[in-house]
Amino acid sequence: MKRVVIVGGGIAGLATAYYLQTRAQGKVNYTLLESAPVLGGKIVSAREKGFVVEGGPDSFITQKTHALELCRELGLGNDLMGTNDAARQVFVWSRGKLHPMPDGVMLIVPTKIMPFLKSPLISWRGKMRMGLDAFIPAKRDDGDESLAHFVRRRLGDEALDKIAEPMIAGIYVADAEDLSLQSTFPRFLDMENKYGGLLRGVLAQKRAASQTRRANGKGNGQAPVSMFMTLRHGVQQLTEAMIAQCDANALRVNQRVVRVQRASDAYAICLDDGAVLHADAVVFAAPSYVTAELVRDLDSALAAQLAQIRYVSTATVSLGYKRAEVAHPLNGFGFVVPRSEKRKILACSWSSTKFSHRAPEEHVLIRAFIGGAHNEALAEQDEALVIQAAREELRAMMGIDAKPVITQVYRWRKANPQYEVGHQARVASIEQRAAQHNGLYLVGSAYHGVGIPDCIADGARVTQTLLAP
Numbered sequence: 001m002k003r004v005v006i007v008g009g010g011i012a013g014l015a016t017a018y019y020l021q022t023r024a025q026g027k028v029n030y031t032l033l034e035s036a037p038v039l040g041g042k043i044v045s046a047r048e049k050g051f052v053v054e055g056g057p058d059s060f061i062t063q064k065t066h067a068l069e070l071c072r073e074l075g076l077g078n079d080l081m082g083t084n085d086a087a088r089q090v091f092v093w094s095r096g097k098l099h100p101m102p103d104g105v106m107l108i109v110p111t112k113i114m115p116f117l118k119s120p121l122i123s124w125r126g127k128m129r130m131g132l133d134a135f136i137p138a139k140r141d142d143g144d145e146s147l148a149h150f151v152r153r154r155l156g157d158e159a160l161d162k163i164a165e166p167m168i169a170g171i172y173v174a175d176a177e178d179l180s181l182q183s184t185f186p187r188f189l190d191m192e193n194k195y196g197g198l199l200r201g202v203l204a205q206k207r208a209a210s211q212t213r214r215a216n217g218k219g220n221g222q223a224p225v226s227m228f229m230t231l232r233h234g235v236q237q238l239t240e241a242m243i244a245q246c247d248a249n250a251l252r253v254n255q256r257v258v259r260v261q262r263a264s265d266a267y268a269i270c271l272d273d274g275a276v277l278h279a280d281a282v283v284f285a286a287p288s289y290v291t292a293e294l295v296r297d298l299d300s301a302l303a304a305q306l307a308q309i310r311y312v313s314t315a316t317v318s319l320g321y322k323r324a325e326v327a328h329p330l331n332g333f334g335f336v337v338p339r340s341e342k343r344k345i346l347a348c349s350w351s352s353t354k355f356s357h358r359a360p361e362e363h364v365l366i367r368a369f370i371g372g373a374h375n376e377a378l379a380e381q382d383e384a385l386v387i388q389a390a391r392e393e394l395r396a397m398m399g400i401d402a403k404p405v406i407t408q409v410y411r412w413r414k415a416n417p418q419y420e421v422g423h424q425a426r427v428a429s430i431e432q433r434a435a436q437h438n439g440l441y442l443v444g445s446a447y448h449g450v451g452i453p454d455c456i457a458d459g460a461r462v463t464q465t466l467l468a469p
């Protein structure tokens with residue numbers, strides 16, 4: 001029977017274990033080794049005093065269907081919850097106050113004219129510059145470029161500063177000047193290539209969508225799926241359900257892998273307590289800089305390539321308050337902060353508005369994001385200082401002075417891979433090199449997408465390869 005060792009028990013490693021458990025019909029003997037005392041990696045949901053606090057991800061995108069399908073397969077369908085879209089509004093901190101992001105802005109492009117024209121967030125000069133997108137010819141070469149370069153080229157500096165950079169920083173905690181457009185938002189590149197610009201692309205897509213709606217009459221009768229979904233008791237419900245389906249003896253915690261070597265026709269997986277496991281295949285599901293160290297003896301060139309993927313640190317601070325003690329209406333999903341504002345927080349989610357069941361009756365839950373590409377040191381400070389920074393900012397930006405009834409801080413050291421310009425080519429070259437080692441696989445957020453669905457897709461893809469005749 002084929003022996004497979006999975007190194008790392010985050011969502012990517014767990015997905016691999018789960019698919020091997022449920023798809024291999026006992027043909028594979030798998031063992032997952034996780035260095036931490038618990039499984040789940042960045043997925044942590046703390047349930048305390050009636051609050052559901054997310055330490056890492058609070059939801060997953062549904063356009064990429066792997067996470068949604070897996071939740072349904074695991075019988076979690078009744079606990080799936082979309083965002084509370086009646087309150088869908090994001091604010092942008094600018095010049096000392098929160099401004100609503102104009103209705104219809106799709107990450108970087110306005111899709112509705114009037115709300116955009118009326119919004120005070122962007123100056124008239126900035127709006128006119130954005131309009132020039134309709135006349136600027138498409139770039140000729142198909143090389144990668146940074147998101148900042150792309151937005152500046154098509155929509156101008158102000159659109160980058162007030163809209164694109166803070167929205168994107170909230171998702172990728174990255175510097176837009178370094179972030180690869182090809183690896184993060186290829187659909188904007190497609191719009192440029194296909195329609196000659198973003199505004200033309202948006203108009204064409206709106207026309208196509210309304211034609212489809214007309215052709216389908218009143219729709220297909222199914223309730224629309226929210227763009228982002230979560231689970232009633234937190235995202236950790238997903239990893240808990242996966243763990244429950246796996247063979248308990250196959251998932252081992254407190255097992256730090258320190259080295260992987262070749263041993264005749266197999267791999268020797270060495271643990272920090274001196275134990276050695278042998279396997280025909282190894283699935284590396286740890287951060288790429290960890291994998292780099294683990295494969296150094298096996299292939300130093302592969303190690304060097306893996307080590308090139310940079311990671312940054314972030315922290316999340318969740319604060320629960322009595323509703324009566326927060327005067328702010330919390331009338332939206334939260335706000336993002338342009339880098340030019342030089343604040344200590346990157347973004348803030350009004351979690352109990354964004355999702356139901358996040359705070360008990362008469363209470364609210366707020367989550368601040370600290371750190372990222374420009375402010376790593378802030379996220380790496382002592383917990384008390386991280387909390388203090390978040391509370392000071394909420395006082396200054398939202399007028400919240402009350403003492404929280406719960407406070408949870410999660411510091412994620414070197415947790416967010418940065419998809420820098422050239423990322424796709426870098427990953428292709430890493431995978432080419434890895435393919436020279438029979439039975440060596442790489443999964444997780446470092447490679448083909450940082451989102452939960454991407455990591456699950458990785459696990460599914462590797463399982464298919466492992467089970468191929």
Ligand SMILES: Cc1cc2nc3c(=O)[nH]c(=O)nc-3n(C[C@H](O)[C@H](O)[C@H](O)COP(=O)(O)OP(=O)(O)OC[C@H]3O[C@@H](n4cnc5c(N)ncnc54)[C@H](O)[C@@H]3O)c2cc1C
Binds near residue numbers: 007060286446
């Ligand atoms: C604050 C935050 C918010 C996020 N929000 C969202 C969101 O809303 N939606 C979304 O889709 N994504 C979000 N993400 C991204 C997403 O959570 C991650 O990309 C994903 O969870 C990473 O999964 P992974 O399995 O690749 O890695 P990890 O979760 O990092 O798992 C890797 C595992 O490997 C283990 N490990 C490391 N070294 C060793 C070793 N030597 N031996 C054995 N085990 C080892 C680690 O302990 C860890 O458990 C967020 C991330 C963060 C940090």
